[in-house]
Amino acid sequence: MEFAKLMSAQIKKSKEAVPQPESDDKKYLKRSEIEAQRQAAYLAEQKAADDARRERKDKKRKLEEEEAEREIERKEKRRRLAEESKLRREAEDEEEERRRRKRLGLPDLPPKPKPGEDDGAPVPEEDDIEEEELVNKLRAINEPAVLFGETHKQRLKRYKKRVDANTLAAMMSDGPIPTTLQLVPEKEMLVDLKVPKDKEGRHLLFRQLASYFTMVLQEWDVTLAARPTDVKTSFQGKAAHNAMVQALENMRPLFKKMEKGDLEDGILEPVVEIVRAAQERRYVDANDGYLRLSIGKAAWPIGVTMESYFTYPPEPESAVNHDVSFRAGIAPDGSDTFTPRTLIYDLKGAFGSMRKVNALYEPEDDGNVGKSGVWPSKPIVQRSQPIPPSPYQTHLDAGLVPPPLNTSTVRYWSDYSRLYYHPKSLVQLSDFEVNDKLMAFEKWDVGLDLFEKLEREVDLVDRDLRPFVEECDGLQGLQIFTGVDDAWGGWASGWLERLRDEYGKLSIWTWGIGEQGGNTAVPRERRLQQIVNSSRSLHVLAEQSSVYIPMSNSPVKLPPYLTLDSSSPWHIGALQAVAMESMTIPVRLKSSNGRPGTLQDIEDSFNSTGKRRIAKLEMSVADPDVLAEKSEQRIAQAEKAGSTTSRPSEGDDELNRFDIDAFTKDYRITPSRPSKKEHIFGRAEASRGDWHIPEEGAGRDPRDGFNHGPALQRFSAPLLFPLLDSFPSIFDVGSGQANKVAVYSGLTTSTAVANQVRSIEQLVRRMAGLEERETLCDGLQTIAEEYDEGWDSGSDSDEDD
Structure with missing residues (x-):
């Protein structure tokens, strides 16, 4: 029953969904009628779509219009x-x-013509030029023949403006420095080294110089303008722009003088030499010429005068390349100056009266001192009493002849310094004060701890050293001068390890200065501490340095012509400076034996194996006037004493002997076995003056692979060592005190190094602490074995001729 109801309901619903015909007369439709209805509906739909599309197009076209x-x-x-x-x-x-x-x-400026005025007015026949002839004349004066939109009259006026003498006198160039000099094309800028004497020739020369300087300044301006924005706004970018602006201002007087034609030959000839060298792309020669010109016109440019290696016109050019050890700078008056490429660390109060900011640089700004800040009350400023300058420095600053120095007037190393230093060269370690008894800067660990502390706070290489390194075109090496018998040995050890991380293959020479146990006037406890400090410095510095040269403050071997006060650091420093400066003179010469010398060249002479890094420093000093006679007497005495050996294969006795041994120290240790004859492995010699050094039997070339004598390389220079008025009177050579002396120095690796290292190792074994004794003594023994005669680390046997 329920099923029947559901079925009837569904049938009724389906009947309601069927569309009923419009007329009640027709209950049924033919299939053709249904198709006709469908087509009519379709056409109506398409017509409506076409109308809508047409309406949209019309609306779009209207919007586009x-x-x-x-x-x-x-x-x-x-x-x-x-x-x-x-x-x-x-x-x-x-x-x-x-x-x-x-x-x-x-x-x-003349009044502007009205539009069309030039075109409408006729050109007078006497001033008119045919079009073809006018084009040829414009091309002859390097002017464009035709400009866009230019009429014949405008072209004629442009030509007359260029050639008219009256208009030319008032016409200024549109370069960085406007000038009335008519600029020449680039192909005519090459100047002649010979300065003409006639008026027309000099005027043409002035035009060439003005054209070349204008071209260089324009290229400079374009290059700076093409830099990225971040580079322009950086410190280096602003400094480069300021340098260009300063150059423009400095060259304006030169242009004015060339316009007037009253530039004197003393300036014109060097300028021509500089420009010609630059045009031939000899930029180093151009820079040298510029330095000679600027230095010759500056007053006391580097703090030293004619006694130094800097020469001034008309003096002959010096053989020393001062750019190796000095960096260029600009004084407050705009003149060029030079300061040493150096970085000096010292304790508080050790600089004496030397100021960090000197006369070559702007004084420090103290304007904020005493001004109110965040504190409600006025601060109380306490200043330490400055150290008064010595009379020597006072006279130098005043331009007067300084008084002679003596050991009583020299208190600090700055008292006899004749140089100006860049402010970044002087770094004061304020944690310790010089000669402080409570916090003495004497123990090796104190120096290393101080370096590590500062290194954690700031990268010392980036802050202090890198600005000087980045100024060098080619870095051949670094030289470190440090005390090794106090805390400075630890400080230098920390620096060397940091430098090796930064510059792994760079030549680094370390000059170790100190008593190293040799001065008996020092109290015993302090002397023992110095020996321990020296041994620890030797262990680290000899390993990290390319060359390590110990220099004793009280050498054992001294000649009779040397009067040395061992208690005066002034005397000791002067003697060490003579030896060190003469030994490294080859690296600063423009040529040495026909080619430039480097630290690596000297190092290869005595360290052929790469492991004998410790060299002893020796030298001889003579008066150049009596040098030849003294050399002959020395050779005759040596032959008479029978010191010449009959075994030239070894070559030890063939080498010259020195008068001053700055390496040997008396450690007062009785050797356990008789000392053997010293055997020399290699030597580098540098002579200043005519020493008449014999060449026969002198040894072997360091590049020779066969071991048939000591490796020897000699460097010579005729330039004598100048004794300035700040130098102590310690030499009495020849006929009296000389202004210049001849120096013969050498760095030698020999078995004497092994004896010295073993002597200090025996002392350290009894004094060093238990924790470091084994490592330190084993390291010193390993170093000493490298200098034993016949030792070869690459073989199992040490039996060797």
Whole structure:
């Protein structure tokens, strides 16, 4: 029953869904009628779609036409605004040109012709030039033949403006430095080294110089302008721009003198030499010529005068390349100066009266001292009493002849210094004060701890050393001068390890200075501490340095012509400076034995194996006037004493002997076995003056692989060592005190190094602590074995001739 109801309900629903015919007369429709109805509905639908599509197209076309009209209006508005802006810029440029001409004293600009005025007015027949001839004349004066939109009259006026003498005198160039000199094309800028004497020739030379300087300045300006924005806004970028602006200002007087034609030959000839070298791309020669010109015109440019290696015209050019050890700078008056490429660390109060900011640089700004800040009350400023300068420095600053120095007037090393230093060269370690008894700077660990502390706070290499390194075109090496018998040995050890991380393969020479146990006047406890400090410095510095040269403050071997006060650091430092400076003179010469010398060249002479890094420093000093006679007497005495050996294969006795041994120290240790004859492995010698050194039997070349004698390389230079008025009177050679002395120095690796190292190792074994004794003593033994005769680390047997 329920099923029947559901079925009837479904049938009724389906009947209601069937569309009923419009007319009650027809209950049934034909299939053709249904198809006709469907087609009619379809056509109606398509027509409605076409009408909608057509309506949309019409609406879109109307919108496009309206947008086009608005675009035309916008273009017209932009054109009108651009024209107004152009007119405004032209008016501003014209006003600026009027102000510039008024400032330079030139006549005012002529009034502008009205539009079409030039074209309409006829050209007088006597002033007119045929078109073809006018084009040829314009090309002859390096002018464009035809400009865009230019009429014949405008072209004629442009030509007359260029060639008219009256107009030319008032015409200024549009370069960085405006000038009335007519600039020449680039192909005519090459100057002749011979300065002409006639007026026309000099005027042409001035035009060539002005053209070349204008071209260089324009290229400089374009290069700086092409840099990225971040580079321009950086410190280096602003410094480069300021350098260009300073160059422009400094060259304006030169242009004025060339315009007037009154540039004297003393300046014109060096300028021509500089420009010719630059045009031939000999930039080093151009720089040297510029330095000679600028130094010759500056007053006391580097703090030293004619006694130094710097020469001034008309003196002959020095053989020393001062750029190796000195860096260029600019004094407050704009003149060029030079300061040493050095970095000096010292304790508080050790600089004496030397100021960090000297006369070559701007004084420090103390304007904020005493001004109110965040504190409500005025701060109390306490200043330490400054150390008064010595009379020697006072006279130097005043330009007077300084009084002679003596051991009583020399308190600090700055008392006899004749140099100005860059402010970044002087670094004060304020944690310790010189001669402080409570916090003495004596133990090796104290120096190392101080270095590690500062290194954690700031990268010392980046802050202190890198600015000097980045100024060098080619870095051949570094030289470190340090005390090794106090805390400075630990400080230098920390620096060397840091430098090896930064510059792994760079030549680093370390000059170790100190008593190293040799001075018996020092109390016993302190002397023992010095020996321990020296041994620890030797262990680290000899391993990290390319060359380690110990220098004793009280050498055992001294000649009779040397009067040395061992208690005066002034005397000791002067003697060490003579030896060190003479030994390294080859690296600063422009040529040595026909080629430039480097630290690596000297190092290869005595360290052929790469493991004998400790060298002993020796030298001899003589008066150059009696040098030849003294050399002959020395050779005759040596032959008479029978010191010449009959075994030239070894070569030890063939080498010259020195008068001063700055390496040997008396450790007062009785050797357990008789000392053997010293055997020399290699030597580098540097002579200053005519020493008449014999060449026969002198040894082998360091590049020779066969071991048939000591490796020997000699460097010679005729340049003598100058004794300035700040140098102590410690040499009495020849006929009396000389102004210059001849020096013969050498660095030698020999078995004497092994004896010295073993002597200090025996002392340290009894004094060093238990924790470091084994490592330190084993390291010293390993170093000593490298200098034993016949030792070869690459073989199992040490039996060797």
